[in-house]
Amino acid sequence: MLLLEFAMFPTSRGDSVSPFVARSLDIIDNSGLPYQLTPMGTIIEGEWEDVMAVVKACFDAMSTDCERIATNIKIDYRAGSGERLKSKVESVQKKVGRKLST
Template sequence: MSTIAELSIFPLGKGASLSPYVAKMVKIIQDSGLDYELGPMGSCIEGEWDEVMNVVDKCFKAMEADSDRIYVNLKIDYRKGRKGGLKKKVESIQEKLNL
């Protein structure tokens, strides 16, 4: 697995609480079977490029069905040969901080 993507996606113009929409996106991510971590401002997804982008596309299309305007922020870290990067990247920093 060599792609880690941090995805934030939500509709605009739907009121103050967007958690029902975000929960639908997290369900799509869960159902993908890829490793992921839910964060307060987005979800990180790890897998091969095509797998990750397929999940991003599914999230967008599901959001599009309910929304006329969508905010998407996508950050991607691609690295050949990496496996378990979601955990290893954090562990590397924690090690350097002696946590």
């Protein structure tokens, strides 16, 4: 199972890129894959092919009207079951002994 964190944004469309990020989040949300939106990017969980297909769909949508796009990607693969979006956070909270801001 794969956890992929990425941020994708145009560098050629001015200071505010939220309309382009929103376009990507619509694609991610409609993918049906578990995800978590953060202020600095989005984390998606799933099988390699499925997660990469979502990233590609985001790029394809952005590239229709953006001449330059920056993308940062981090990948954590671990064989086995899913639900790591929640279980990794819960594991740390258990060790700290309290709920943390997520």
